[in-house]
Amino acid sequence: MVSYVIRRLLQAALVMLVVAFVSFSLFRFAGDPVNNMVGQEATQEDRRELRERLGLNDPFPVQFGRFVVDALQGEFGISYRLQRPVEDLIAERMPATLELVLVSAVLALITGIPLGVYCGIHRDSWVSRALLTVSLIGVSLPTFVIGILLIYLFSVQMLVLPSFGRGEVVQIGWWSTGFLTFSGWQALILPSITLSLFQLTLIMRLVRSEMLEVMRTDYIKFARARGLSNRAINFGHALKNTLVPVITIVGLNIGSLIAFSIITETVFNWPGMGLLFIKAVQFADVPIMAAYLTMVAFVFVSINLLVDLLYYAIDPRLKVDRGTAAGRLS
Amino acid sequence: MRHVAYALGLATAVAFAGGASAKTLNWASQGDALTMDPHAQNEGPTSTMNSQVYDSLILRDSKLAKIPGLAVSWKPVEPSVWEFKLREGVKFHEGQPFNADDVVFSFQRALSETSDFKNYVNSIETVDKVDDYTVRITTKGPNPILPDQISSIRIMDKEWSEQHGVQAPQNYKEKEETHAVRNANGTGPFILAKRDPDIETRMTVNEAWWGWGVSDPKTNVSEIVYRPIANPATRVAALLSGELDFVLDPPLQDLARIKATPGLKVEQVNQIRTIFFGVDTGVDKLRHTEVAGGNPFKNPKVREAMYRAIDIDTIRKKTMRGMSFPAGIITSPGVHGYTEALDERLGYDVDAAKKLLAEAGYPNGFKVQLDCPNDRYNNDEAICQATVGMLAKIGIEVSLNARSKSIHFKSLQNKESDFYMLGWGVPTLDSHYVFSYLAASKGSWNFTGFADARLDELTTLMETETDSAKRDAMIKEAWDILKASNVYLPLHHQVIAWGMKDGLTLPIVPNDSPQFRTAQWK
Numbered sequence: 001m002v003s004y005v006i007r008r009l010l011q012a013a014l015v016m017l018v019v020a021f022v023s024f025s026l027f028r029f030a031g032d033p034v035n036n037m038v039g040q041e042a043t044q045e046d047r048r049e050l051r052e053r054l055g056l057n058d059p060f061p062v063q064f065g066r067f068v069v070d071a072l073q074g075e076f077g078i079s080y081r082l083q084r085p086v087e088d089l090i091a092e093r094m095p096a097t098l099e100l101v102l103v104s105a106v107l108a109l110i111t112g113i114p115l116g117v118y119c120g121i122h123r124d125s126w127v128s129r130a131l132l133t134v135s136l137i138g139v140s141l142p143t144f145v146i147g148i149l150l151i152y153l154f155s156v157q158m159l160v161l162p163s164f165g166r167g168e169v170v171q172i173g174w175w176s177t178g179f180l181t182f183s184g185w186q187a188l189i190l191p192s193i194t195l196s197l198f199q200l201t202l203i204m205r206l207v208r209s210e211m212l213e214v215m216r217t218d219y220i221k222f223a224r225a226r227g228l229s230n231r232a233i234n235f236g237h238a239l240k241n242t243l244v245p246v247i248t249i250v251g252l253n254i255g256s257l258i259a260f261s262i263i264t265e266t267v268f269n270w271p272g273m274g275l276l277f278i279k280a281v282q283f284a285d286v287p288i289m290a291a292y293l294t295m296v297a298f299v300f301v302s303i304n305l306l307v308d309l310l311y312y313a314i315d316p317r318l319k320v321d322r323g324t325a326a327g328r329l330s
Numbered sequence: 331m332r333h334v335a336y337a338l339g340l341a342t343a344v345a346f347a348g349g350a351s352a353k354t355l356n357w358a359s360q361g362d363a364l365t366m367d368p369h370a371q372n373e374g375p376t377s378t379m380n381s382q383v384y385d386s387l388i389l390r391d392s393k394l395a396k397i398p399g400l401a402v403s404w405k406p407v408e409p410s411v412w413e414f415k416l417r418e419g420v421k422f423h424e425g426q427p428f429n430a431d432d433v434v435f436s437f438q439r440a441l442s443e444t445s446d447f448k449n450y451v452n453s454i455e456t457v458d459k460v461d462d463y464t465v466r467i468t469t470k471g472p473n474p475i476l477p478d479q480i481s482s483i484r485i486m487d488k489e490w491s492e493q494h495g496v497q498a499p500q501n502y503k504e505k506e507e508t509h510a511v512r513n514a515n516g517t518g519p520f521i522l523a524k525r526d527p528d529i530e531t532r533m534t535v536n537e538a539w540w541g542w543g544v545s546d547p548k549t550n551v552s553e554i555v556y557r558p559i560a561n562p563a564t565r566v567a568a569l570l571s572g573e574l575d576f577v578l579d580p581p582l583q584d585l586a587r588i589k590a591t592p593g594l595k596v597e598q599v600n601q602i603r604t605i606f607f608g609v610d611t612g613v614d615k616l617r618h619t620e621v622a623g624g625n626p627f628k629n630p631k632v633r634e635a636m637y638r639a640i641d642i643d644t645i646r647k648k649t650m651r652g653m654s655f656p657a658g659i660i661t662s663p664g665v666h667g668y669t670e671a672l673d674e675r676l677g678y679d680v681d682a683a684k685k686l687l688a689e690a691g692y693p694n695g696f697k698v699q700l701d702c703p704n705d706r707y708n709n710d711e712a713i714c715q716a717t718v719g720m721l722a723k724i725g726i727e728v729s730l731n732a733r734s735k736s737i738h739f740k741s742l743q744n745k746e747s748d749f750y751m752l753g754w755g756v757p758t759l760d761s762h763y764v765f766s767y768l769a770a771s772k773g774s775w776n777f778t779g780f781a782d783a784r785l786d787e788l789t790t791l792m793e794t795e796t797d798s799a800k801r802d803a804m805i806k807e808a809w810d811i812l813k814a815s816n817v818y819l820p821l822h823h824q825v826i827a828w829g830m831k832d833g834l835t836l837p838i839v840p841n842d843s844p845q846f847r848t849a850q851w852k
Contacts, residue, residue: 031736035743039372040755040767041449043774044743082527083365083500084507148563155571163567164559166529269559271529279361279528279560282705284736 097272104196116207147267210242359578384484384516612779667761695725
């Protein structure tokens, strides 16, 4: 067990290092921050000086080494664009993204699962067919189109929901929340629907196919033979058994929700980490880009690690000694 | 689902109740100010934000004419000494009195190593306090345009800066934020109430501003709230839905839509920015393509042929949707030295262009790479695409290299471009600025290899010539030299457009920097 966990942790650290290295080597293609930091009047001398001060003239391995050493101490430097410490900026933006992701995930679950169950049970009804067709659109329409459509409908045409921003927020310690104000909830509606649509349709289709699978199994037939009510069979027996893969997918997708919220945040001007990152790219603000990519990698790596460890707890087959297992495979 | 429906219902009620606070002005643009430190970043949006809070000795009105600011009058007392009489009884937002010490301090700060405004003040030798309300600025030589230059230098309070340790603008080495990045204490018409970079900036009106009834009538705007919205579609949607009162930079393709919406209007003016192409005549061989006989741009006939092949009216109508003024020189109306005669273009003439190319020895044209930004000027990439097609008609095969501005400008400065797009604004509103950066042989943005001894001489003479008639003649001569060379192929002066509610009066300013002190709600 211990060796398994250590091996996993070492792998995770290696992945982080590789991600940091790859993203860092991409920054040289993002352009020159210095030009964005000084006015057009700045002389070549001024530019050279600033480049020197920022350490941009150092060779790549030196810059990367310095970045890793600082990052290990939780320090990502000062943003070129906003002139503030990057850790502070990310900490300020994180609540906005996490709240949006949380609401979207909940929305996707509480609508996706019942719809999936319905489609699984009534597989031939026209409602299920209609839902499946609509869900195809949900999967295939790009997020920004959905976002713009929603803004057009609810903000410009009907004037009922805000088209951008986060509404009023309440500060609780370092966490800023939009959950405690009315305008905060209002502002959440459109972006969370936009962000959840893809996950929702995914979950619905997944639950449906799992349901169809489970409904064919012997224990469901046996339950029917026992004369259990439809409700007890569908929700008590069938749904429970479909949830394992659903939970796995949802868990893994939380990571992608955080990463893909970039587009939703851009469309709705949601002041989260994704918007911070997009602006950093436009400005070639290397400290923020490096910190953000490292953080997203960290989120993915930790979720994967967690899932792996959970499997280890759930699946007894993994507890078999590795050597024996390998022997059996060959 | 029921919760959503419930929220939707309530939202309707609130949206309609929300329209009552008419005195607040909500506005947005693409990008936020980078800092509230008035000497740290010489960048448009940053200066716009800072100018609401901080005053300069000399202000600009909405036509960009100089008007008294914290200085009530100024005059040269010797060829290289300017004397400024300061306004009495002015207080900073936190209550400190304004006097000559603050002026001396602010100029020293603008001259410090980490300042981004050094180039506006580097002609200054010393700034001396004569008495509490008189300051003398001694320049290294006579400087006739000093008042124009220092209208960009904003005045901070000496005591406040010392108290908060911000005697110099932000230095990136420090790895920490300075107090002045998110806090401000100026003498200006608005007081910074909340600064949340990239999210929200609130400013409340300074009831005690010295300028109410002096430089401008008292505004009835009680508060300005700024929220940057990067996505243009979202920005326009927020204006259409009434959440915003004013959008600084609506995209060109949406202007008709805004105009057609009841309750909204569009204001337009030509901007102090001209867009043009430059060709490098200085290198012996092109960097990106092989052309027999070396660098074709060295031949003035080739440059004229390219100029004549650009159909600027089509670019204006199709690419810019009418939002541009074709240009004959690379500076705009409003800049000292501009004349309509200079702004006349060479005629569009494909046959003449072909003939010129043939005479120059390229009857079948040649290949060249055009470098363009794609996120800097209005429709920059589309203009370049249009040009590719137009030059193809005279046989010049152009491969377009469109890229982000942060790559484009670096590559220009590294002298890696044969043929490039550039736009140039003139904050001092004087032609000398254009010559010193773009035309002088040592100009830091002159990537054309153009070097003319007479023009260099004129550029230097203009700096110290105090006789305005003589100086104007020099400017005219310099323009004639530059225009005849055709190393720059002028395209057009950009037009700026602001979208706002009908009930709002906010005079549009050609430097694209709104002056909220002039705003009035009907």
